[in-house]
Amino acid sequence: MSSERVSVELCKGINGLDKVVLREVRGSSAEVYLYGGQVTSWKNDHGEELLFVSNKAIFKPPKAIRGGIPICFPQFASHGSLEQHGFARNRFWTIDNDPPPFPTNSSNKAFVDLILRPSEEDMKIWPHSYEFRLRVTLGSGGDLMLTSRIRNTNTDGKSFSFTFAYHTYFSVSDISEVRVEGLETLDYLDNLKEKQRFTEQGDAITFEFEVDKIYLSTPTKIAILDHEKKRTFVLRKDGLPDAVVWNPWDRKAKAMADFGDDEYKHMLCVEAAAVEKPITLKPGEEWRGRQELSAVPSSYCSGQLDPQRVLLGS
Known part of the structure; x- marks a missing residue:
């Protein structure tokens, strides 16, 4: 990997928390906190921030970081004794220096491999052994890819099931000027109407x-x-059949301590997810789920062109 093309740097972030900064030769960048294995910044080659992080986000364990791309595992939403959206987003991940090979070409890409394994405390609330490997990659065109691999390492022969989401907060100019394409005519579960x-x-x-x-x-x-920004985010996903769309609007925004009263106007969560049908792994089995984000000029809409062509044509 030639050093003038990409760089990967481990440094201190807010409140002294460790973070990894990925930089690509044209100027795009991404930041990943080891706390939560959470992407908190993704900037294009003009230095514009593409993800939303609340000004009131609390970068202090055990509180999850409000914004960026929290990882919801082993559950999305709240069921039973587990905390809302699971615990992966408020655990400390470690850099994985010896990951098994990823089936992706990583030349000319800045990436970091992280791993999460359960602590003894985690085993008390969710009694399963697993390895969760996460690769965050910044592509040569500034695309951001997150690849998750979750393996059941139970030695007692037990399967486990989980639900999952990349809880992506996109930064938008004005929520009333935004539209989402690709989900029309589909069935959905409405969380505001008891699912x-x-x-x-x-x-x-x-x-x-x-x-x-x-x-x-x-x-x-x-x-x-x-x-308003003449920008289109394109979300591509693999292994994640569902998509969550969320904006809290004014009343809920005011009720969240780590979220500004008017910030709902400048964010939208569209999340690649596996929620309706939990994923079940037998011991030794591995699941893989991937999300790729790109930002292109907004002449593009979902039914039209390959966004790569739009990029090349712009």
């Missing part, structure tokens, strides 16, 4: 009030169009 099942009616999703929906059997590609 009742509905079918999406609009030809694109727009935002005028609180939204908290789990779209089912979604396509591998979703587009988030920010009209």
Whole structure:
């Protein structure tokens, strides 16, 4: 890996927490905190921040960091005795210096491999042995890729099941100017209506009030169009059949201590997820789930062109 092309640096972040900074030769960058294995920044080659992190985010364990890309594992939402969205997002991950080979070409890409294993305390609340490997990659065009590999390492012969989400907070200019394409006509579970099942009616999703929906059997590609910034985020996913769309709107925003009252206007969560049908692994089995994010000029919409062509044409 030639040093003038990419760089990977371990340094201190907010409150002295360790973070890894990935830089790509054209100027794009990403930051990953070892606390939570959480991406907290993704900037394009103009230095513009593409992810939302609240000004009131608390970078202090055991509180999860509000914004960026929290990882929800071993559950999305809250069931039983486990905390909301599981515990992966408020554990300290370690840098994995000896990962098994990833089936991806990593030349000319800045990346870091992290690993999470359960502590004795974790085993008390979720009695399963696992290895969770996460690779965060900044591609040569500034694309951001997260690849998760979760392996069941139980020695007692027991399977385990989990749900999962990359809880991605996109930075948007104004939520009322944003639309999401690729989820129209699909069924969704509405978390604001006790998870009742509905079918999406609009030809694109727009935002005028609180939204908290789990779209089912979604396509591998979703587009988030920010009209004011003339920017489209393209989310591609693999191994993650569902997609969560969330904006807390004003009342919920005011109720969250680590979220500014008006910040809901400048963020939107669209999350690659596996929620409806939990993933079950037998001992020795491994699951892989991947999310790739790119930001392209917003002449692109989901049904049209390959975004790579849009990038080349712009």
